[in-house]
Amino acid sequence: MNVLTPENSLLLIIDVQEKLVNALDKDIIVKRVTNLVKSARLLNIPVVATEQYPKGLGATVETVSAEFAENTPVFEKTSFNALEADGVLEKIKAFNKKQIVICGIETHICVHQTAAALLREGYEVYVIKDACASRSKYEFKQGIELMASNGVKVSCVEIVLFEWLKTAKNPCFKEIQALIK
Numbered sequence: 001m002n003v004l005t006p007e008n009s010l011l012l013i014i015d016v017q018e019k020l021v022n023a024l025d026k027d028i029i030v031k032r033v034t035n036l037v038k039s040a041r042l043l044n045i046p047v048v049a050t051e052q053y054p055k056g057l058g059a060t061v062e063t064v065s066a067e068f069a070e071n072t073p074v075f076e077k078t079s080f081n082a083l084e085a086d087g088v089l090e091k092i093k094a095f096n097k098k099q100i101v102i103c104g105i106e107t108h109i110c111v112h113q114t115a116a117a118l119l120r121e122g123y124e125v126y127v128i129k130d131a132c133a134s135r136s137k138y139e140f141k142q143g144i145e146l147m148a149s150n151g152v153k154v155s156c157v158e159i160v161l162f163e164w165l166k167t168a169k170n171p172c173f174k175e176i177q178a179l180i181k
Contacts, residue, residue: 002099002124002153004163006043010097011036013049014082014104014111018058021105024133030063032131032157033103035179037067039161042172046095049074050082052110081113089121099124101160103131108143115152130156 016033040047047068049060054076059065065074077085083092092100100123104111111132118125127147134140148154158180165173 004099004101004126004155004160005166006045006164008097008099009040009045009164010092010095010100011040011045011047012082012092012100012102012104012114013037013047013060013064014102014114015050015052015057015106016061016064016104017051017054018061020052020057021061021133024105024135029105029131029133030061032128033061034064034067035157036101036103036128036131036160037064038179039164039172039176041067041069042175043164045164046097047072048088048091048095050077050085050088050104050110050114051075052080053078080110081117082110083114083117083121092118099126101126101128101155103128105132106134106139106143107132108134108136108139108146112143112147115147116150119151124153125151126153126155126160128157128160129154 073091075085075088083089100118115125115127129144161176
């Protein structure tokens, strides 16, 4: 069984945008995604973000984007599969990571189609169930089940963070642990 490592991981944030989160349990999803981004930054894990038609749906939620490292690439897209947007796949490949950790909105559409495309590209794909959302609980459940049945590893924020940390001796342990208390 593989576990996530900071050396092999890239965090992909899918469409955590103002108008999309407003239709969801906004505070919970934004907090969990923000905690993933903060932890990735502390552990020097690259982050790539996408925004679905930002002119209509708004930019990435400011609470999340405020935690991006200075050089975090954010890609505009209109395709549901993020890899079809100009430059996304090339940027992911440039980081030379084999484990892609995905969170975002909507689970059964953009997250699902992007995860499927990443699997086809040969990546280990991890979808973070408690940092993803859909407007419908049924569609969320179906999206997660479909991804899992196709080989995507389904995980949660705390599993990811503690796999990245590996040990309580990690210099970032206390700061990351404080995020989830």
